[in-house]
Amino acid sequence: xxxxxxxxxxxxxxxxxxxxxxxxxxxxxxxxxxxxxxxxxxxxxxxxxxxxxxxxxxxxxxxxxxxxxxxxxxxxxxxxxxxxxxxxxxxxxxxxxxxxxxxxxxxxxxxxxxxxxxxxxxxxxxxxxxxxxxxxxxxxxxxxxxxxxxxxxxxxxxxxxxxxxxxxxxxxxxxxxxxxxxxxxxxxxxxxxxxxxxxxxxxxxxxxxxxxxxxxxxxxxxxxxxxxxxxxxxxxxxxxxxxxxxxxxxxxxxxxxxxxxxxxxxxxxxxxxxxxxxxxxxxxxxxxxxxxxxxxxxxxxxxxxxxxxxxxxxxxxxxxxxxxxxxxxxxxxxxxxxxxxxxxxxxxxxxxxxxxxxxxxxxxxxxx
Amino acid sequence: xxxxxxxxxxxxxxxxxxxxxxxxxxxxxxxxxxxxxxxxxxxxxxxxxxxxxxxxxxxxxxxxxxxxxxxxxxxxxxxxxxxxxxxxxxxxxxxxxxxxxxxxxxxxxxxxxxxxxxxxxxxxxxxxxxxxxxxxxxxxxxxxxxxxxxxxxxxxxxxxxxxxxxxxxxxxxxxxxxxxxxxxxxxxxxxxxxxxxxxxxxxxxxxxxxxxxxxxxxxxxxxxxxxxxxxxxxxxxxxxxxxxxxxxxxxxxxxxxxxxxxxx
Numbered sequence: 064x065x066x067x068x069x070x071x072x073x074x075x076x077x078x079x080x081x082x083x084x085x086x087x088x089x090x091x092x093x094x095x096x097x098x099x100x101x102x103x104x105x106x107x108x109x110x111x112x113x114x115x116x117x118x119x120x121x122x123x124x125x126x127x128x129x130x131x132x133x134x135x136x137x138x139x140x141x142x143x144x145x146x147x148x149x150x151x152x153x154x155x156x157x158x159x160x161x162x163x164x165x166x167x168x169x170x171x172x173x174x175x176x177x178x179x180x181x182x183x184x185x186x187x188x189x190x191x192x193x194x195x196x197x198x199x200x201x202x203x204x205x206x207x208x209x210x211x212x213x214x215x216x217x218x219x220x221x222x223x224x225x226x227x228x229x230x231x232x233x234x235x236x237x238x239x240x241x242x243x244x245x246x247x248x249x250x251x252x253x254x255x256x257x258x259x260x261x262x263x264x265x266x267x268x269x270x271x272x273x274x275x276x277x278x279x280x281x282x283x284x285x286x287x288x289x290x291x292x293x294x295x296x297x298x299x300x301x302x303x304x305x306x307x308x309x310x311x312x313x314x315x316x317x318x319x320x321x322x323x324x325x326x327x328x329x330x331x332x333x334x335x336x337x338x339x340x341x342x343x344x345x346x347x348x349x350x351x352x353x354x355x356x357x358x359x360x361x362x363x364x365x366x367x368x369x370x371x372x373x374x375x376x377x378x379x380x381x382x383x384x385x386x387x388x389x390x391x392x393x394x395x396x397x398x399x400x401x402x403x404x405x406x407x408x409x410x411x412x413x414x415x416x417x418x419x420x421x422x423x424x425x426x427x428x429x430x431x
Numbered sequence: 432x433x434x435x436x437x438x439x440x441x442x443x444x445x446x447x448x449x450x451x452x453x454x455x456x457x458x459x460x461x462x463x464x465x466x467x468x469x470x471x472x473x474x475x476x477x478x479x480x481x482x483x484x485x486x487x488x489x490x491x492x493x494x495x496x497x498x499x500x501x502x503x504x505x506x507x508x509x510x511x512x513x514x515x516x517x518x519x520x521x522x523x524x525x526x527x528x529x530x531x532x533x534x535x536x537x538x539x540x541x542x543x544x545x546x547x548x549x550x551x552x553x554x555x556x557x558x559x560x561x562x563x564x565x566x567x568x569x570x571x572x573x574x575x576x577x578x579x580x581x582x583x584x585x586x587x588x589x590x591x592x593x594x595x596x597x598x599x600x601x602x603x604x605x606x607x608x609x610x611x612x613x614x615x616x617x618x619x620x621x622x623x624x625x626x627x628x629x630x631x632x633x634x635x636x637x638x639x640x641x642x643x644x645x646x647x648x649x650x651x652x653x654x655x656x657x658x659x660x661x662x663x664x665x666x667x668x669x670x671x672x673x674x675x676x677x678x679x680x681x682x683x684x685x686x687x688x689x690x691x692x693x694x695x
Contacts, residue, residue, distance in 0.1 A: 087454050087455055088460075089455040089457060089460030089461065090456075090457075172455060172456040172457060172460070173455050173456060174454060174455075174456045175453060175454060175455075176452075176453055176454070176455050179452065179453055182452070183453055189676070189679060190683060193680060193683055197687075198691070201558075205499075218603065239474075241470060241692070243678050243681050243682065246690070246692065246693050249692045249693055250690070250692040253692055266476035268483075271479030272481075273474070273478055273480045274473075274474055275479050276480070276481065276484060277477070281694075282692060299487065299488055301489060302484045302485065302487075302488040303480070303482075303484040303485050303691070305479075305485075307549070308549075308554060309548070309549045309552035310548075310552075312552055313552050317502070321498070321499050334555060335553065336552075338556060338559045338560060338563060339552065339555055339556055341563070342559040342563055345631060351547075356677075357673055358667055358670055358674070361602070361670065362567075362574070363560075363563060365567075365568060366563040366567035367566070369565045370614070371669060372675075374670045374671075374677065375672050375673040375674055375676065378677035378678065378680065378681045379677065379679075379682075381682075381690055381692055387689070389689045390684060390689055390690065393680045393683065394680070395676060396680070397453045397676050401672070401673065402678055404676075413636070421574055427592060
C-alpha cells in the first residue's frame with residue numbers, strides 16, 4: 064500500500080516489467096525482464112524481485128540482485144499456474160523505482176528446442192553423408208585413407224621394445240569410459256596387445272578408473288586371443304592405480320622409472336599431467352606415441368613424444384587399424400563434411416567482411 | 432545374444448540421448464541427468480573392483496619380494512590406516528563425516544600429506560615445460576625457427592619487463608638471422624641467389640630499428656595478443672572442428688554397432 068501511495072505521489076519512478084515463459088526449456092521456468100534508465104546505473108544499491116501466484120495475493124520475495132541486471136530467470140515455478148512479478152529498485156536505502164507485470168506468465172514444457180535447429184540440420188546432413196559412405200564402402204573396398212605416421216609406428220614401437228627386452232607401457236589418461244577418446248584409445252590398445260602377443264612382450268596398463276580398467280582387461284585379452292596367444296595374457300598387468308590426477312601421474316612416473324619400458328603409449332584424455340608423463344618417458348629413452356583430443360595438451364605431446372595422433376586422428380585409429388570398410392566409410396564422409404564446412408566458413412568470413420546477406424550464416428550457426 | 436543385447440542397449444541409449452538434445456519436454460529433457468545418475472551409481476560399485484585390483488597387485492609384489500616391494504608396503508599400510516581410522520572416527524563421532532573437512536584425522540591427512548604431494552607433482556611441471564620448450568624451440572629448420580620467434584615475442588609481450596627488453600631481444604634475433612643469411616650467401620655460386628641472400632640479410636639489419644626500437648617497444652603486448660588470438664586461435668579451431676566431427680563420426684559408429692572395441 065505504501066508503494067502505491069508513493070507511486071501516486073510521484074516519488075517512485077514506474078518500471079516496465081515483463082514476464083514470459085522461458086523459451087525452449089523443460090518447463091518450471093519464467094523469465095522476468097525490466098528496463099532501467101541508463102542514468103540510474105551508478106545509484107542502484109539492490110533490486111528485489113517479487114512473485115505473486117495471483118493478482119491480489121501477498122507478494123513473496125524470490126531474489127535480491129546487487130548489480131543493475133535487467134533480467135532474472137525464475138526456475139522455481141510450477142507449470143500451468145499463472146504468476147505475476149514485481150520489481151523494486153533501491154538506491155541509497157530508499158525505494159527508487161517499482162513496477163509490476165500486468166499480464167500473468169505461465170511456464171510450460173516445449174517439445175522442440177528451436178535454438179538448436181541449426182545443430183539438428185547439420186547433424187542430419189552429416190549423418191546422411193556418413194550413411195552414404197558406409198553404404199558405398201560395402202561395394203568399394205579400396206577407399207583411400209592417408210597414412211597416419213603415429214599409427215604406422217605402433218608395430219615399430221612394440222618391436223623395438225621387445226628387442227630391448229623391456230615391457231610396453233600403455234597409459235589411457237584421465238578419461239572415463241563415457242569419454243570418446245577413451246573408447247578410441249581402447250581400439251589402439253587392442254592393436255598394441257595384438258602385436259605384443261605376437262612378439263611375446265609384456266603390456267602394462269595402469270588405469271585411472273576401475274570401469275576403464277575392466278574394459279582394458281577385456282580389450283587386451285581379446286588382442287592376445289586374436290594373436291593366438293591367450294596363454295601369454297596376464298590380467299594383473301592391467302590394474303587400477305588411483306583416481307587422483309597427480310597421484311596417477313606420480314604412479315605412472317614411478318612405473319616408468321623403475322620398470323624402464325621400451326615403448327610408452329599415451330593415448331586418451333589428458334590434463335596437466337600430460338607433460339609430466341611425456342617428459343619422464345623421454346628421460347628413460349622410450350619410444351613414445353601419444354594421442355589426445357585435449358587441444359591444450361597437444362603442443363606438449365608434440366614437443367615431447369616421437370609421434371602424436373592429433374585430435375581426430377585418434378578417432379580414426381580403430382578404422383585405420385582394422386581396415387574395416389564400414390568404419391573407413393565414416394572417415395571418408397567426415398573428410399567430405401570437413402571440406403564443405405571449410406567452404407562455408409570461408410563464405411561466412413567473406414559475407415561478414417563485406418556485409419553481404421544480412422548475417423544469415425552467422426545467425427544460422429549461432430546457437431547460444 | 433551375448434553381443435546383440437549390449438548392441439541394442441547402446442543403440443537405444445544413444446538415439447534417446449541424441450533426441451534429448453533437441454527435445455526439452457519430459458521424459459526426454461532430463462534423460463541425460465538420469466543416465467548420469469545411473470553411471471555414477473554403477474561406477475561407485477566398480478571402485479570395489481579397483482580396490483581389489485590395487486591391493487591384489489601390491490600384495491603380489493610383496494609376496495614375490497620384487498625390487499619395488501617397499502613401495503607396495505607403503506601403499507598397503509597407508510590404505511589400511513586411512514580406512515581403519517575412518518571407521519574408528521565414524522564409530523566415535525558418528526555426527527562427523529570421516530572424509531569431510533571437520534574430521535581431525537582426515538583434515539590432517541589431507542592438509543599435511545595429500546596437498547603437499549599434489550603440489551609437488553604439479554610444481555615439477557614447470558621444469559618439464561622448460562626442458563620440453565628447449566627441445567621444441569631448437570631452430571633446426573624454418574618451422575622451428577618460426578616457432579621460436581613467435582614464442583619469444585609472446586613471452587616478451589606477457590612478462591613485466593617485456594616492453595623494455597623487446598628492442599634488444601629483437602636486435603639479437605634479427606642480427607642472428609642477418610648473419611645466417613650472409614654466411615649462407617658465401618656458399619652460393621649463382622650470382623642472383625647470392626644477391627638475394629645478401630639482400631635478405633640487409634633487410635633484417637634495416638628492420639632492427641623500426642621494428643625493434645619503435646614498433647615492438649610500444650606494441651609488443653598487443654602483438655603477443657594478436658599472435659594468440661589470430662594465428663594460434665585459427666590453428667586451434669581447425670583442430671577443434673576436426674575433433675568435433677571425428678567425435679560425431681565415432682559416436683555414430685558406436686551407436687550403429689560398427690565400432691565394438693569396448694565390448695567383448
